[in-house]
Amino acid sequence: MFLNEGRPLLYLLNQITPRSSYIAHLLAQSEEGSVNESLVDPLTERELEILHLVAQGATNRDIAEQLVISLGTVKGHLNHILSKLDAQNRTEAVALGRELRLL
Template identity: 55%
Template sequence: MIDHQLMAVTAIIGIAQIREAEGRPDLAAECYREALRLADGLPHPAIKEAQMGLERMRSVTEFGMKDSRIEPLSQREIEVLQLIAQGLSNREIAEKLFLALDTVKGHNRRIFEKLHVQRRTEAIARARELKLLINTPKPH
């Protein structure tokens, strides 16, 4: 039973991510809410993804149309952004995620494009505004 429940939750999260990529935060939020309802306490990383997705959709709708044009970040881009926010260099990120340095640089470029920023500090600030970062301390 749990396997079927988890498959359904994962499928609904996938649909939510598609709606998010299509620029439909209203439909994406509805799917994320449904996934959380169906999950009903399942201990699985997919639940965290649904919670993060719902929070992103709230941010997009709070910030209005300007930010709804922001293309959603992939899970890997969010991981890279988290590590940037923790102060890691590109080389340290590459080592931590077992990626080539050029791959990390490519992720950075796409993150900056999607967030409409030029620098790491701007990306971190923008991600915080959009609530894309989880539990990263703000620099003093």
């Protein structure tokens, strides 16, 4: 499923009487396991840590100081997070992280 269309698609699939084992399989997968594992390119532990800090309102500088890494490294991790979640900005990344139960 596409990340941005997951919730509406699940709603539609639930409205259909599961006529095939494929639909039943999709519905079962949506309810189990870590969503991070189902991402094509899962977030690393460090990326998850940074996403949590972003969700708490930390700035790039705050994150760099807290994790004792350079500002450039923080920006690199954030770019990877945005790319992996197909998010346009930090706010959207946090919203998707919550929707995907990563946060």
